[in-house]
Amino acid sequence: xxxxxxxxxxxxxxxxxxxxxxxxxxxxxxxxxxxxxxxxxxxxxxxxxxxxxxxxxxxxxxxxxxxxxxxxxxxxxxxxxxxxxxxxxxxxxxxxxxxxxxxxxxxxxxxxxxxxxxxxxxxxxxxxx
Amino acid sequence: xxxxxxxxxxxxxxxxxxxxxxxxxxxxxxxxxxxxxxxxxxxxxxxxxxxxxxxxxxxxxxxxxxxxxxxxxxxxxxxxxxxxxxxxxxxxxxxxxxxxxxxxxxxxxxxx
Numbered sequence: 001x002x003x004x005x006x007x008x009x010x011x012x013x014x015x016x017x018x019x020x021x022x023x024x025x026x027x028x029x030x031x032x033x034x035x036x037x038x039x040x041x042x043x044x045x046x047x048x049x050x051x052x053x054x055x056x057x058x059x060x061x062x063x064x065x066x067x068x069x070x071x072x073x074x075x076x077x078x079x080x081x082x083x084x085x086x087x088x089x090x091x092x093x094x095x096x097x098x099x100x101x102x103x104x105x106x107x108x109x110x111x112x113x114x115x116x117x118x119x120x121x122x123x124x125x126x127x128x129x
Numbered sequence: 130x131x132x133x134x135x136x137x138x139x140x141x142x143x144x145x146x147x148x149x150x151x152x153x154x155x156x157x158x159x160x161x162x163x164x165x166x167x168x169x170x171x172x173x174x175x176x177x178x179x180x181x182x183x184x185x186x187x188x189x190x191x192x193x194x195x196x197x198x199x200x201x202x203x204x205x206x207x208x209x210x211x212x213x214x215x216x217x218x219x220x221x222x223x224x225x226x227x228x229x230x231x232x233x234x235x236x237x238x239x240x241x
Contacts (some may be wrong), residue, residue, distance in 0.1 A: 035230065037174075037230075044217075044219065044232060044233075044234050045166070045168075045219050045221075045232045045235070047221075047229070047230035047231070047232060050228065050230060057228070059227070059229060059230075095174070105228075110225065110228055112161065112162055112223075112225070113161070113162065113228070114162050114164075114179055114180040114183075115162060115164030115176065115180060115221065116164065116166070116176060116179070116221075117176050117179055117185055118176075119173045119174050119176070120173065121173050
């Protein structure tokens with residue numbers, strides 16, 4: 001069975017940093033694109049970032065671009081999100097998600113993406129003084 | 130980027146059929162796959178539909194989805210409603226110009 005387990009959340013002051021981790025199991029991690037999606041308390045889902053299998057392609061939401069870095073270690077079956085210059089509006093439950101397939105891009109165009117099929121349980125990030 | 134508009138809430142009785150819409154604000158709804166995610170209260174989201182109309186294993190065939198180019202919208206249909214279907218439902222697609230991921234605002238389904 002496929003599993004994603006996030007960790008690393010916590011309470012951090014505005015302007016601070018945090019590194020989230022996601023441990024994957026039950027599937028061949030290196031074959032799939034991965035994402036971070038967040039949900040502020042009482043709000044809807046907001047995509048944060050995507051990464052393809054070999055980290056050649058990374059994409060960020062405008063709301064976090066320049067402040068977060070997505071990365072992965074295929075040898076450790078792990079996905080990461082390094083967050084810095086955190087703001088109160090970054091307070092949310094952060095989910096790790098697996099895509100149905102890899103994000104394959106070549107010569108400036110990418111194959112159609114087919115959605116997420118596995119979600120973790122989330123790790124809570126609270127930005128407050 | 131475009132927007133995906135969903136009704137804020139819908140309600141229906143057990144055993145009935147409900148359809149939730151997801152309308153794309155610009156660009157063709159058919160140009161990128163649409164997914165649907167279910168989020169029960171206090172739980173993580175789960176995937177009920179991917180790649181426009183594909184059900185992951187374990188999702189009952191009471192869940193189906195379609196794309197309508199004439200209205201530029203996607204729809205999730207749940208038949209034989211059960212109280213356990215009560216949840217928030219989110220549509221999701223992609224912007225192929227920049228590979229960004231977009232979610233609809235979510236629809237709260239009440240089964241009463």
